[in-house]
Amino acid sequence: xxxxxxxxxxxxxxxxxxxxxxxxxxxxxxxxxxxxxxxxxxxxxxxxxxxxxxxxxxxxxxxxxxxxxxxxxxxxxxxxxxxxxxxxxxxxxxxxxxxxxxxxxxxxxxxxxxxxxxxxxxxxxxxxxxxxxxxxxxxxxxxxxxxxxxxxxx
Numbered sequence: 001x002x003x004x005x006x007x008x009x010x011x012x013x014x015x016x017x018x019x020x021x022x023x024x025x026x027x028x029x030x031x032x033x034x035x036x037x038x039x040x041x042x043x044x045x046x047x048x049x050x051x052x053x054x055x056x057x058x059x060x061x062x063x064x065x066x067x068x069x070x071x072x073x074x075x076x077x078x079x080x081x082x083x084x085x086x087x088x089x090x091x092x093x094x095x096x097x098x099x100x101x102x103x104x105x106x107x108x109x110x111x112x113x114x115x116x117x118x119x120x121x122x123x124x125x126x127x128x129x130x131x132x133x134x135x136x137x138x139x140x141x142x143x144x145x146x147x148x149x150x151x152x153x154x
Contacts, residue, residue, distance in 0.1 A: 003078045005097050007051050008105065010032040010072050015055075017064040027060040028096070029053060031075065052096040053077070059099060065102070076101040 019025055034048045053075055055063050067073065077099040083152035086092050 005077060005079050007033060007053070007075045007097065008072065009051065009075075011067055011069050014069045015060075015064045015067050017060060024049040025057055025060040027055050027064055052094065053099050054096050055099045060104070063102070064101065073107045074105055076098050096126070109148075122151055130148070 009031040015027040017025055031051045031053050032048050032100075033051065033091050034046060036044065036046045039045055040144065056131055075097060077097045079095055080098050081093050081095050083093050134154055
């Protein structure tokens, strides 16, 4: 069996570093993917989907140093489903991608071409798995699975 997911999309906000009660670094944010096409009448159509992603440990620390709202990134990881309550205390289940690898895409930069440099990375950084991921505490996610309109990067 395989649980593997890949997303290429734009960050909805600049990541913010948080720490679990046990001291593990974590960040969680939304990534937008947009599909564009023409309908049968030739009209341009567009649909944006939002994806929740979470990074742990050194990946989270690196992401918070180098990722910015609006940048295009490649994310790879596993899909996990979590239970939570919405603002009206209704139970809900939502999906989060637990990222194990990520890259800044050079043609999708919105910050004047800044690319963090690390030895041997050819101008792009990649994150790798930094150890076992702890259980995610939903109370750390301020978005609760939805994204306000002011977080849309386009």
